[in-house]
Amino acid sequence: MKAWTWNRYGPPDVLTLRDVAEPAIARDEVLVRVRAASVNPYDWRHLRGDPFLARLHAGLRRPRKGLLGADLAGVVERVGADVATLRPGDEVFGEVPFGSFADAVAASPEKLAVKPANVTFEQAAAVSMAGHTALQALRDAGRLSAGQRVLINGASGGIGTFAVQLAKVLGAEVTAVCSTRNADLVRSIGADDVVDYTREDFTTRAARYDLLVDIVGNRSLRDLRRPLKPQGTLALVGGLVGGGRLLGPAAQLLRGALVSRFVSQRIVTVSWKPNAEDLRYLAGLMETGRLTPVIDRTYPFVEVPDALRRLETRHAQGKIVVSG
Known part of the structure; x- marks a missing residue:
C-alpha cells in the first residue's frame, strides 16, 4: 500500500510517499481502508519535533514510527477475532496515534464510530481530534x-x-x-x-x-x-x-x-481523550444536522505535504482534509 513516511524531523518536505507493507491487525483491532484524513497541529508538531517536548512521544533523535496522521474516515476491511462492535463494510471515523496518511491503517474499535450516512468521508475525517x-x-x-x-x-x-x-x-x-x-x-x-x-x-x-x-x-x-x-x-x-x-x-x-x-x-x-462514546455523540449531532464540520480545503492524498503547509499558516477556516 502507499503511505507517507518520514525518518527525520523537519518541514513537510521530509515526507516521502512510499510503498509499505499493509499493517497486520491484532485480535482487538480492525483494518480500515482510509478514504479521507485530516491534518492537525498534532501532526506538524510531531513532524518538526517542535517543541522538543513532542519528541518524548515521537522519538528523541528520530521518529520511531515513521508514519504520520491521526484523524481518519474509511471502510472496515477486516476485523480481529475479539472485535464484536464492527464488521467488514462498516463506514467509520475516528483516530489512531499515527498512520492515517496511508491507504490503510490498523485501528482500535474503542476510538472509532460508525459514520452517519448523511456525512461524507471528508466531513467525518475532520471530526475526531x-x-x-x-x-x-x-x-x-x-x-x-x-x-x-x-x-x-x-x-x-x-x-x-x-x-x-x-x-x-x-x-x-x-x-x-x-x-x-x-x-x-x-x-x-x-x-x-x-x-x-x-x-x-x-x-x-x-x-x-x-x-x-x-x-x-x-x-x-x-x-x-x-x-x-x-x-x-x-x-x-x-x-x-x-x-x-x-x-x-x-x-x-x-x-x-x-x-x-x-x-x-x-x-x-484540556487534552483530548479519543473514545467511541463521544464519537457516537458527535455522530448523532451530525446526523440530525446540529453539528457540521467546517472544511477549509480538501487536498488529494498525494498532496499531504501541501495540506500540512496550509495548516502551518494558521489561517485555515475550520479543518484541512486529504482525500482519495
Missing part, C-alpha cells in the same frame, strides 16, 4: 451548562468551529473571537456575538463570562482571567503559538496549573 477537544473542553473541563456565557478565543479554526457549535448545543450564549475575514463564518455556525481581534481586545471587555476557552495561546493568564467572572473557568487547550522551542504550548499549561492554586477562578488544562 478537534471535535473531541472542543467537546471535552466545554462539557468536561469547562462544566458548561445551559444559560451560561462562554467566550472562545480562536473560534474560526478546527477546534474553534466545533466549539462554537457544541456550545450552542449545550445551551450557552457564545462569543467568538476571530479576525475580520472569519466573522461571517462564526456567525453562520451559531455565534451570538463576535469580537474582531483586529479591532478590539477581548480581554478588556466589560462583559463577564462563565467560561473562556483559549485555543490560540497568544495571551497571558492575567489577560485571559480578566473577562471571567470571579468563579469562572479558564480552559487552556494548548494553543498554536508561544512557549518556546523546549515546551511550546505546555509552558502556558504549566503556568495555569500553578496560578490556579492561588485564584478563585478555575484554570484547567
Whole structure:
C-alpha cells in the first residue's frame, strides 16, 4: 500500500510517499481502508519535533514510527477475532496515534464510530481530534451548562468551529473571537456575538463570562482571567503559538496549573481523550444536522505535504482534509 513516511524531523518536505507493507491487525483491532484524513497541529508538531517536548512521544533523535496522521474516515476491511462492535463494510471515523496518511491503517474499535450516512468521508475525517477537544473542553473541563456565557478565543479554526457549535448545543450564549475575514463564518455556525481581534481586545471587555476557552495561546493568564467572572473557568487547550522551542504550548499549561492554586477562578488544562462514546455523540449531532464540520480545503492524498503547509499558516477556516 502507499503511505507517507518520514525518518527525520523537519518541514513537510521530509515526507516521502512510499510503498509499505499493509499493517497486520491484532485480535482487538480492525483494518480500515482510509478514504479521507485530516491534518492537525498534532501532526506538524510531531513532524518538526517542535517543541522538543513532542519528541518524548515521537522519538528523541528520530521518529520511531515513521508514519504520520491521526484523524481518519474509511471502510472496515477486516476485523480481529475479539472485535464484536464492527464488521467488514462498516463506514467509520475516528483516530489512531499515527498512520492515517496511508491507504490503510490498523485501528482500535474503542476510538472509532460508525459514520452517519448523511456525512461524507471528508466531513467525518475532520471530526475526531478537534471535535473531541472542543467537546471535552466545554462539557468536561469547562462544566458548561445551559444559560451560561462562554467566550472562545480562536473560534474560526478546527477546534474553534466545533466549539462554537457544541456550545450552542449545550445551551450557552457564545462569543467568538476571530479576525475580520472569519466573522461571517462564526456567525453562520451559531455565534451570538463576535469580537474582531483586529479591532478590539477581548480581554478588556466589560462583559463577564462563565467560561473562556483559549485555543490560540497568544495571551497571558492575567489577560485571559480578566473577562471571567470571579468563579469562572479558564480552559487552556494548548494553543498554536508561544512557549518556546523546549515546551511550546505546555509552558502556558504549566503556568495555569500553578496560578490556579492561588485564584478563585478555575484554570484547567484540556487534552483530548479519543473514545467511541463521544464519537457516537458527535455522530448523532451530525446526523440530525446540529453539528457540521467546517472544511477549509480538501487536498488529494498525494498532496499531504501541501495540506500540512496550509495548516502551518494558521489561517485555515475550520479543518484541512486529504482525500482519495
